[in-house]
Amino acid sequence: MNDVINLLLQHRSIRKFKDVPFSREQREAILSAAQAASTSSNMQAYSVIHITDAALKSQLAELAGQQAYVSECPLFLVWCADLHRYAEAAHRHGDTPITGNAENLIIATVEAALAAQNAAIAAESFGLGVCYIGGLRNKPADVSELLGLPQLVYPVFGMCIGMPDQEPLxxxxxxxxxxxxxxxxxxxxxxxxxxxxxxxxxxxxxxxxxxxxxxxxxxxxxxxxxxxxxxxxxxxxxxxxx
Ligand SMILES: Cc1cc2nc3c(=O)[nH]c(=O)nc-3n(C[C@H](O)[C@H](O)[C@H](O)COP(=O)(O)O)c2cc1C
Structure with a gap:
């Protein structure tokens, strides 16, 4: 076919990672790819939190249902639906209330997912493996508190990224x-x-x-x-x- 389609067809979730750190350039390229995703009316209604603190990673692994690979992976990202920034920007120009209505919830959730999937593909293009962690929604209030999420922001899922140490089917x-x-x-x-x-x-x-x-x-x-x-x-x- 072509290289992009071949890459997409090779996807499988990775849950065991080599202890190899990766470069700041790679991380920045992965996040630039995420930011390039299409976005409804340019709202960019998502945020991503890089968990660099080992103790915090362990707490998140526990809250996600004891998924050890959350604490073991070299890069753990939490993708959040985010209407907080949108509300703050809009309020600079009037006090129109911004609500987390159903439409806005859909937009912000879709945008977090589109950006995350771009990041996943970018990571896989470097030979890295990824695993989404919806388990963060087991205890979403605890996760939100640990991450200091303000109103109109919620954790949609996490994502483990790192060099694969397994070859799953x-x-x-x-x-x-x-x-x-x-x-x-x-x-x-x-x-x-x-x-x-x-x-x-x-x-x-x-x-x-x-x-x-x-x-x-x-x-x-x-x-x-x-x-x-x-x-x-x-x-x-x-x-x-x-
Ligand atoms: C939104 C979302 C949440 C997920 N949450 C988890 C999770 O908490 N733990 C896990 O091990 N895998 C998780 N996965 C990975 C799926 O189990 C996996 O993508 C699916 O079984 C298909 O397998 P594959 O990715 O290897 O092709 C999640 C995937 C998505 C898209």
Missing amino acids: HRPRLPQEAVYHENRYTANPSAVSAYDETIRAYMHRRTNGKVDTTWSKEMAAKALRPRKHMKAFLSSQGFDME
Whole structure:
């Protein structure tokens, strides 16, 4: 195809990292790539916090559900949806209230994700590996307090970055016909059934036959663990979702 598409197709999450620091130039290039992402009306409604303090990293690893790679990775970033800066800028020109309504919440969350994914691809282009850490939303209020997040800012996810010290199998994705539609949405349960068997075979390979599961089983298990605290947490950070 081409180098960019080949790079994208090589992605797999990395959860074990070599103890190799990387250069300031690399970090700055990764963040410049993040900042180059498209942004709704140029709002740039996100912030990213680089965790350089080892003790703080350990606390975040714990809060994320004891994910050790959070404290072990050379670079840990927390991607935040951020309407605080937007509100402050707008208030320089009047007291129009800026709220964390549903539309603004969507914009800020999407922008954090677009910037983060650009960073992920930039990191992978240097031969580094990444892993998103949604586990930070297990205890979002504690994370926000530790990071000093003001109103209208919330942690969307973290991201581990570093030199891979493992070669995990690529996790197969849904068949394209499950996610691709022409003109009109058409559900495709048979593609999901086929994918169940793909994931069963993948998990067998990955665990040397120890785990027998399918995608739909994993989704059923996930549905039993909703992060129900998110609505109240977002509201406490000023996202009223009106
Ligand atoms: C928003 C988001 C949150 C995630 N949170 C975690 C996490 O907390 N811990 C983890 O080990 N992986 C996490 N992941 C990684 C996914 O598990 C992984 O991307 C998915 O299983 C597909 O595997 P792959 O990235 O290796 O292709 C997260 C991914 C995304 C996009």
